[in-house]
Amino acid sequence: MAQQGEKLLACIHCGLCLEACPTYVITGDENDGPRGRLYLMRAVAEGRLENTSDAFRTHIDRCLGCRACEQVCPAGVEYGQLLEASREELSRAQPKSDFTDKVLRFVLKHVWLSRTRLRLFFGSARVFRDLGLPRFLLKTGLARLFSQRAHFALALLENSRTIFHTSGKSVPSASQTDGQSPPVLLFAGCVGGGLFARVNRATERVLFANGFKVSAPEDQVCCGALHAHAGDLDGARELARKNIAAFKSGEPIVTNAGGCGAMLASYGHLLANDASVAEAAAQFSSRVRDVSQQLQTVEAEAAPLNKKARSVPDTTNGRCVTYDTSCHLLYGQHAGDASQQMLSAVVGPNFVPLEGSERCCGAAGIYNMLQPEMSGRVLQEKLDHVRETKAQILATGNPGCQMQIGAGAQLAGIKLQVCHPIELIDEAYAQAGVYGDGE
Ligand code: SF4
Ligand code: SF4
Known part of the structure; x- marks a missing residue:
């Protein structure tokens, strides 16, 4: 947190970010806005507030991490990075003890960091979804017997289904492209690969139709965004190092998930203090683009x-x-x-x-x-x-x-x-x- 001191001082307290902040707009509480959260972070960094205090936890936890505040900030405060550091500080100082948080930490550590267990996890979720169980529970109202959180989780899973018929179409193989096709590497994502494989297939087909040779490195893993959001930056770094190795061949890295893309684009910052990989991480980040950005590159030409x-x-x-x-x-x-x-x-x-x-x-x-x-x-x-x-x-x-x-x-x-x-x-x-x- 001490390293963040300079970045915290960049805030000039103008308040221009307040109306852009969804949580501030809802509660009207300064501490639920970016400026108030920055005050809290600074108070902790300067030792005026305990990092275990309720105020720090409550208002940092309530931040969506949407980064809308960064966009309007005239002083260029790197709020997203400061938030991640605060979440790491919180998780180290006083891990939460409620059931949901314990389950979350267990899953992120023991499932998300293992490719086999993650595949099993999403495989089971897919079977559950494709058998129509969430739909049945929601339609019959039985889902209401569960907690509100579980009820909503069922609706989330149900809404990972496709609405189109093309999802069953085959994806052209890289060998079907000619030697001139520029190669790109697809980042599949954990939720993307697990529940939205059809979106990855659609991405491959559209890229192929626009002249790209697409391949997806076998050894790629989750981007680490969930770990970073939960304050587990070590877990995020572990995943980042694996992805840097998996995508070492140097071509553009194409993603179709905004959350993953933003995380992949931040590897340079995440690993800046690890001399063994800092340069590779910065190069990796510079190669990341959304599929729409990749398609714009051909649009400009032809x-x-x-x-x-x-x-x-x-x-x-x-x-x-x-x-x-x-x-x-x-x-x-x-x-x-x-x-x-x-x-x-x-x-x-x-x-x-x-x-x-x-x-x-x-x-x-x-x-x-x-x-x-x-x-x-x-x-x-x-x-x-x-x-x-x-x-x-x-x-x-x-x-x-x-x-x-x-x-x-x-x-x-x-x-x-x-x-x-x-x-x-x-x-x-x-x-x-x-x-x-x-x-
Ligand atoms: S990241 Fe989003 S929710 Fe958090 S302070 Fe910024 S605008 Fe508000
Ligand atoms: S807009 Fe930027 S400088 Fe102004 S209060 Fe918000 S974070 Fe601070």
């Missing part, structure tokens, strides 16, 4: 995405589509615009903008499980705006946001299907026969 998009029929069958920007895609990767542009290439006049699209949806990693009350209030604002759009489809570039908004809409009785923007492109390409066999 516009194949737009050319194909212009030739495709209406993917949405007349249904209105809206778009919610993942905070980490927007503030962590600065790719919110690229993603929306990619989407509008195939949605056209059926697109309806979502007010507050840049605001967090309340998912924030596993914040929705750890802070269900505040997460629910943040989500409510999002759902109110979704209702106003009258959209039937919402696209968003992060699996956590997909599940959160889908679950919220389902439980609130809003008829909404949620997907990733790349799934809409993929579906449009399939309908237009871009993959060669039409639909």
Whole structure:
């Protein structure tokens, strides 16, 4: 925490960040805003406040980590990094003892750091989901017999399902590309690979159709975002080192998950003090891009995405589509615009903008499980705006946001299907026969 002192001093207390902060807007409490949290961090760093105090824990825990405050800060305060350091400080000083937190720490340590156990974990979740058990429990109302948290968790899992038919299509192999195709490496992600494999397949197909040779390194692991959010920076570093080794070949690293992308892009900072890997970590981070950013690189040269998009029929069958920007895609990767542009290439006049699209949806990693009350209030604002759009489809570039908004809409009785923007492109390409066999 002492190392963070200089960064904390960058805040000039102007308060311009307050209205951008979802938790401050909800509670009106200065300590639930970025400036107040920075005061608390500074008080701890200067020894005026115990790092075990209730005030420090409560207000740091309540932060979504959305980084909307960074975007509007004229002093360039690196809030996200300061927050991560505070969470590490908290978890070292006084690990929480409630049941949910104990389970979380156990799972992050003993499941997430082991590829075999993680596969088993997601394999079981998939079987449970694909047998229709969450749907059954939710539809019959039996889910209400569980705790509110478990009820919502079932809705999250249910909303990791696909809404498109293209998900069963095969993915072209790298050998089908010609020697000229620029190679890219796909970062699959743990939740992405476990529950959203169809989004990864759609990403591969669309990249392939736009002339890229895609491969996914076998030894890749989770990005470490969940560990970093939970204050386990050592766990995050362990995963980061493995990914740096897995992706050592030097090509662009493409992700379709805003949360993972922002984490991968921060490896340079995460490992800056480890001389053995600091340079490789910084290089790794500089190669990370969202799929929409990668597609923009070919658009600039030959516009194949737009050319194909212009030739495709209406993917949405007349249904209105809206778009919610993942905070980490927007503030962590600065790719919110690229993603929306990619989407509008195939949605056209059926697109309806979502007010507050840049605001967090309340998912924030596993914040929705750890802070269900505040997460629910943040989500409510999002759902109110979704209702106003009258959209039937919402696209968003992060699996956590997909599940959160889908679950919220389902439980609130809003008829909404949620997907990733790349799934809409993929579906449009399939309908237009871009993959060669039409639909
Ligand atoms: S990260 Fe988000 S919730 Fe946290 S202080 Fe910044 S704006 Fe507020
Ligand atoms: S906008 Fe930046 S400088 Fe101003 S109070 Fe917020 S964090 Fe501090």
